[in-house]
Amino acid sequence: MSFLFPSCRTKRVRNAHKGGIINAKAEKFNESDVADELEKIFNVTSVDDSIWQKGKIFNISQVMQKAYSEEEYYPIWLTDNGDTSYVASLLQEINDTKFDGLDPDDYNAGKLRSMLNAYKSGKNISDDEVIRFDTLCTHSYLQASRDLLLGKIIPAKADSLWFHANDSVWKPYISLAKMGSGKADYPTLDSFRSRQLTYKLLRNVLIKYSSLPNDSAYVGAKAAAASGMLTDSVKDIIMRSELPWDASADDSIKNFQKILTADYQYYLAYTHSKGDSIVKASYAAPIDIIKEKIDVNMERLRWMKQNPESLYVLVNVPLLQFFLRIDGNDAMNMQVVVGKTIRQTPSLNANLANVVINPPWGVPPTIMKKDVLPGLLKSGQAYLSKKGLKVYDMKGNEVSPNRVTATNYKRFVFRQDPGDDNALGNVKFNLPNKWDIYLHDTPHREDFGKKDRFKSSGCIRLQKPRELAEFILSDLEGKYFTQGKLDTMIQTRKTRYEVLAKKIPVHIIYLTAFEDSTHTRVHFIPDVYGRDPKLASLLK
Known part of the structure; x- marks a missing residue:
């Protein structure tokens, strides 16, 4: 294999970073010699710039090659004058990844610290x-930046039902090259963090x-509580500690007592005045579950796009809530019914593409196989009549249900006409996706207000579908659309599609730690689908 080396290199002139350590007496190393050696390492294959313009994700070795080639193979972090300020900045930021639920040692924190101390000692240092x-x-920076932007764990390994895409583009070599050449300052890792609230x-x-x-006050109060001294002064210290999480969840003590950490139960015990038995029992918890719960949800947020849209819909499944957000504020929120634990x-x-007034309901494959077919084979026409279902062939002709068998049912379409008893209610919101998930009204209005709303076969039932339809079509689309007009349209029983000129991004996510209604405190949510433990295990 042949290498192409420059006959001479122009010595770089790079100003010291603020706070940098400069050795004015002698060069720490010969930059040109080191650059020659780095070129031998990284110039083993040609770098096709056209490929990099496509924004694809590349492995770290490829990105390192690109970064050093952009810098003409000079060192990126070190200079011959002894400036180590960029390394110090990197090391501090790597240490701070512990607040992202990540482990700094995954990014060589200890090794970098030792190498930095040795480098600053003043001893001669070899090119190697x-x-x-x-x-x-460079490797540590790239690994940390990629994990912060795209997540440490591949979503499919942790959650077989996570299909939310992250379209963020990872191009850290551009910033590194500018830093190395002195054209820009240190490219902070914070630029790769999620901007989700x-x-x-x-x-x-x-x-x-x-x-x-x-926190001495907190430690003292905790010790006093552990010994049974539940005095008003101890309670006051805890209340003033302003722990930034919310204890207002329904049945929080009952639901969380076995799964949350000592400190959170400690807080709950005071805010709910439950006495010292819960406090004492909570100290026996061997694992810091509260941190684990935060860690897994920060990872899930990294699986989403970095920057939220100015207008979007968010459905948090375990929270059983819908939000329509504009410029970071909740323009509308409501309760939802979501999938059962078995569905x-x-x-x-996906993008909300149209609003359907008086939607017909075509029975989806899962419900057909698990619900409708068994009912049909057992009770025949009586079952279909009870459910308001009709059978059609693939040409759209209504046929007798007697033609349907356990082996040929896929040749037919089972549909429910529009009406008050239609499974989709009077309004449906289509967001085309291959999982056939959508938002819709429901005739079962009694479900809203209940604590357990895990009752659907996967789709999202809305508490206020009419209000949402009016807001979207009137306020966002600029059409003349009122509740009165909607009522008139519903009474016709004719299906009508209102196509949106501006598609609305919809994010259906699973977060068991989420902001409360004030957007200032964290609300912890039971892991109803049991998805947290596997992700927590993979993150360790």
């Missing part, structure tokens, strides 16, 4: 040592939570 140090910095809130909780062991609602993103 410079290369090892600089490339380890929930992510920032969870990160702040981890920062606060990590400081509690060093779980998947996590996905």
